Amino acid sequence: MQETANILKDHGIRPSLQRACVYRYLRGVKTHPTVDEIYSALLPEYPSLSRTTVYNTLELLITNDLAISLDFGDGFLRYDADCTPHSHFKCKGCGKVFDVMLPPPDCSQMIPAGFTLMGTSLYMFGLCDKCACKVAD
The missing domain is CATH 3.30.1490.190 (Ferric-uptake regulator, C-terminal dimerisarion domain)
Known part of the structure; x- marks a missing residue:
């Protein structure tokens, strides 16, 4: 978790527990999850987590070049922590x-x-x- 916190700090993000868990999860999956998928995956371990926190954290990650959003036109965004060109x-x-x-x-x-x-x-x-x-x- 400390490595994740350091990455967030290096990108100008205050590393709260919720932000770190969302970013760590996103870095660890290759499924390009939606907000709801991230929320559902993290809720058992972090019962105080809200969908709004997940959404706001993802927007913060995108703004600070730690994630990208993908819009395939099906009504919801997917997220990817791999920001390299692909x-x-x-x-x-x-x-x-x-x-x-x-x-x-x-x-x-x-x-x-x-x-x-x-x-x-x-x-x-x-x-x-x-x-x-x-x-x-």
Whole structure:
């Protein structure tokens, strides 16, 4: 927990117990959880935790470059503590989101003169290997 607290401090975030547990959880999973999934996972160990605290902590992590939010257009955001350039693949069968370690495309030549590109995102959709096998059967 001390390592997590130090990372939060290094990014200008006061490391409360709730903030540290949310960030530690997010760093430890690769499922790109929603607010509700994070809240449900942490509630048994931290019964005083609220959804609002989880949401506010995630917003703080995003503002301080410790997390990103992913919007696949299905009505809720997913979160990722991996802020390195990479893409995401969402399975239309099971709904899982996978990291694709392919850097987002360089779009700097495509934007109008005078614009400043600050980032890109690439979302891919299809069927994961398990769901594709079910369709083939």
